[in-house]
Amino acid sequence: MSDRRIGVYICHCGGNISDYVAVERVREAVEHEEGVVVAKTTMFACSDASQEEMIEDIREQKLDGMVVASCSPTLHLLTFRGVAERAGLNPYRYVQVNLREQCSWAHTDLPQEATEKAVHLVKAGIAKARLSQSLEKIRIETVPRALVVGAGVAGLRAALALSDLGISVFVAEKSERVGGWLGEFGDTYPHGRSGSGLVDELLKDLEQRENVQIYTEAELVSKSGSVGDFTVELRVKGEPITLNVGSIIVATGFTPYQPEEGEYGYGEDGVVTLPEFVRLLEQCDGQLTYQGRPVKQVAYIYCVGSRDQSGERGHPYCSRYCCNAAVHASSLAHELSPEIHQFHLYRDMRTYGKFELLYMNARKQGALFVRFNEEALPEVSRNDGRLHVKVKDMLTAGEELDIEADLVVLVTGMEPRPNETLNDALKLPVGLDGFFKEIHPKLRPVETVIDGVFIAGAAQAPRNSAESAASALAAAAKTAALLKKGYVELEPLVAMVDAEACAWCGECLEACPYSAVSQASRDGKEIAEINTAVCKGCGACVPVCPRDALQVKGYEDQQVRAMIEALGSAR
Amino acid sequence: MEKDSGAEDSRLRPRILVFSTVTISDIGIDLAGSAHMHYSPSVVVIPVPCSSGIKPGWILHALTHGFDGVFVAADGSDCALVPDCTKRTSAIVERAQKLLQENEIEPARVKMAAICSVCAEPFVKHMEAFQESLAGMAQMGGAK
Numbered sequence: 019m020s021d022r023r024i025g026v027y028i029c030h031c032g033g034n035i036s037d038y039v040a041v042e043r044v045r046e047a048v049e050h051e052e053g054v055v056v057a058k059t060t061m062f063a064c065s066d067a068s069q070e071e072m073i074e075d076i077r078e079q080k081l082d083g084m085v086v087a088s089c090s091p092t093l094h095l096l097t098f099r100g101v102a103e104r105a106g107l108n109p110y111r112y113v114q115v116n117l118r119e120q121c122s123w124a125h126t127d128l129p130q131e132a133t134e135k136a137v138h139l140v141k142a143g144i145a146k147a148r149l150s151q152s153l154e155k156i157r158i159e160t161v162p163r164a165l166v167v168g169a170g171v172a173g174l175r176a177a178l179a180l181s182d183l184g185i186s187v188f189v190a191e192k193s194e195r196v197g198g199w200l201g202e203f204g205d206t207y208p209h210g211r212s213g214s215g216l217v218d219e220l221l222k223d224l225e226q227r228e229n230v231q232i233y234t235e236a237e238l239v240s241k242s243g244s245v246g247d248f249t250v251e252l253r254v255k256g257e258p259i260t261l262n263v264g265s266i267i268v269a270t271g272f273t274p275y276q277p278e279e280g281e282y283g284y285g286e287d288g289v290v291t292l293p294e295f296v297r298l299l300e301q302c303d304g305q306l307t308y309q310g311r312p313v314k315q316v317a318y319i320y321c322v323g324s325r326d327q328s329g330e331r332g333h334p335y336c337s338r339y340c341c342n343a344a345v346h347a348s349s350l351a352h353e354l355s356p357e358i359h360q361f362h363l364y365r366d367m368r369t370y371g372k373f374e375l376l377y378m379n380a381r382k383q384g385a386l387f388v389r390f391n392e393e394a395l396p397e398v399s400r401n402d403g404r405l406h407v408k409v410k411d412m413l414t415a416g417e418e419l420d421i422e423a424d425l426v427v428l429v430t431g432m433e434p435r436p437n438e439t440l441n442d443a444l445k446l447p448v449g450l451d452g453f454f455k456e457i458h459p460k461l462r463p464v465e466t467v468i469d470g471v472f473i474a475g476a477a478q479a480p481r482n483s484a485e486s487a488a489s490a491l492a493a494a495a496k497t498a499a500l501l502k503k504g505y506v507e508l509e510p511l512v513a514m515v516d517a518e519a520c521a522w523c524g525e526c527l528e529a530c531p532y533s534a535v536s537q538a539s540r541d542g543k544e545i546a547e548i549n550t551a552v553c554k555g556c557g558a559c560v561p562v563c564p565r566d567a568l569q570v571k572g573y574e575d576q577q578v579r580a581m582i583e584a585l586g587s588a589r
Numbered sequence: 590m591e592k593d594s595g596a597e598d599s600r601l602r603p604r605i606l607v608f609s610t611v612t613i614s615d616i617g618i619d620l621a622g623s624a625h626m627h628y629s630p631s632v633v634v635i636p637v638p639c640s641s642g643i644k645p646g647w648i649l650h651a652l653t654h655g656f657d658g659v660f661v662a663a664d665g666s667d668c669a670l671v672p673d674c675t676k677r678t679s680a681i682v683e684r685a686q687k688l689l690q691e692n693e694i695e696p697a698r699v700k701m702a703a704i705c706s707v708c709a710e711p712f713v714k715h716m717e718a719f720q721e722s723l724a725g726m727a728q729m730g731g732a733k
Binding site for chain 2: 090091092116118119120121122123124125126127128131132134135138139142447448449450455456457458466467511529531554555556557558559560561570573575578579581582583585586587
């Protein structure tokens with residue numbers, strides 16, 4: 019018999035559960051389960067009154083385990099852990115059973131069967147609670163310093179924001195100069211200020227601050243420690259520098275797609291990429307010329323390197339910034355030489371939000387927009403010394419156009435920047451597209467699975483400079499929230515080693531994606547040791563252990579097996 | 590509430606244990622319920638942090654303790670914890686299938702598919718298809 023004292027609360031959720039599940043029958047079915055000393059139903063478990071009742075029960079009945087069968091844990095797991103904590107019960111002795119999303123709402127057509135299922139779900143929760151143990155959060159003191167990797171607009175903006183918040187910042191830029199791609203360009207939309215001017219402004223501000231240190235020709239080569247207290251090694255102009263920081267923001271930006279020789283005529287005289295065209299515009303004074311020749315006709319080909327899954331370098335994603343950038347460049351070209359004819363050959367025009375005004379303006383200026391589809395891509399050739407672009411115009415029933423052009427501009431997209439050394443050091447996950455991956459695109463958009471390491475700007479996904487700056491500020495805010503408190507508390511649901519069973523074979527070391535496992539000597543025996551501050555509790559080490567010596571707290575072997583038995587006993 | 594459900598046995602069995610993941614596939618399964626998409630009540634779920642951490646022995650344990658099939662709702666390429674999660678989970682399922690064969694249980698009783706955080710409809714379809722497939726096999730002993 020169990021000596022546990024478990025309280026079980028089954029929620030009506032107004033009627034969301036009890037309209038389909040006979041909650042009183044569920045209560046009756048579980049009230050005599052081993053270890054259960056309190057079994058109640060409640061109209062709204064999350065209400066203040068119910069929470070107070072639970073606290074009273076925990077204290078008066080000396081409960082050492084609690085089960086609430088209500089909605090999804092994503093909604094109220096933390097609520098009820100808080101209830102337990104307020105009553106003096108260790109929050110990790112609380113188990114939530116999902117009786118709404120995964121039972122009553124999914125079986126509104128079968129109330130009797132839903133009730134039967136609910137009984138077994140609650141019994142499984144009780145089985146887990148019976149084997150639950152008290153766990154303490156892992157507390158780590160934080161260092162009030164941050165490292166920003168990359169000094170483009172995102173990196174610089176993040177550094178400035180952190181400095182404002184009183185956090186010392188180191189900025190490591192791989193190249194010789196700061197400013198990234200924005201720093202190379204002139205007029206930007208919508209206010210017409212130059213990219214290089216904006217970067218100079220940021221830099222001037224940063225240089226006046228005592229709590230900011232910028233390193234150029236600097237690369238992050240290694241990282242140890244954990245959230246709040248990392249030791250990172252930089253190689254600055256070939257020399258090693260060691261820093262101690264509490265968090266890291268990765269803002270390494272992107273690489274512009276570079277077409278292959280021959281791709282849409284690239285390599286031919288007069289075929290340029292969008293960044294090359296923008297530089298050309300900045301160099302022209304008074305009139306648009308190329309190689310000393312006046313330019314009369316320009317053809318833009320969109321989606322070069324984007325939305326294309328063919329070949330080894332194909333990218334299925336939209337690069338997001340390029341429609342806007344091309345239309346903006348077209349307007350600048352018009353301002354230089356209003357008499358030129360401009361043809362935009364596009365698949366879909368994605369001048370979203372305020373950029374639509376830019377598109378309308380380009381049309382008013384006389385630019386022609388010709389839509390093609392991916393089954394009939396434009397072809398670039400040279401005839402009689404002139405560039406020709408053949409394209410089927412889908413808006414005129416596929417009529418084939420032959421456009422003579424002095425310049426063909428390939429509207430190239432973004433590629434993830436090669437970051438092998440950084441990736442090796444930080445072990446940040448990347449998506450299938452090769453960009454760094456956030457935990458959740460909407461709910462945790464700048465956090466990564468490596469606690470204390472954030473991502474910002476186009477290192478994460480194709481985005482323009484304004485969007486990069488916004489994400490940089492988000493990353494800076496998350497960093498400050500982490501470091502200003504002075505300490506962090508980590509979930510204790512991490513891997514643990516059974517020292518008796520472990521005979522150190524190294525399989526777990528190989529399996530761990532976070533380098534959280536190391537070899538250690540204990541009482542003359544070699545065993546695996548877990549760095550609990552680094553372990554993410556994924557459990558990847560668990561099934562590879564040949565001696566069953568590893569478990570994840572909260573998902574222990576006995577608990578899972580007991581739950582399976584409780585759930586499977588319905589037949 | 591008290592009305593007779595009138596359910597047919599075929600809708601209730603075979604019994605499936607789903608291993609979901611706390612941050613991704615469990616959210617997708619929740620979404621199916623939130624949208625009141627119906628699937629059989631004989632499908633139950635145990636969430637784990639990541640499908641790369643499922644022990645093959647748990648799958649065997651489920652099939653010898655009342656379940657007719659085990660469905661691993663993996664995160665696929667969405668997994669934020671383990672970059673090569675699909676490969677690792679596939680290896681776990683392969684090991685589980687060998688274990689089942691050694692115990693004279695059909696390897697087809699374990700199935701794996703990626704279920705993302707908005708994969709409500711695919712989840713329901715997977716459950717229907719898997720139940721149909723399991724119904725074609727001999728009923729498990731349901732040893733307890």
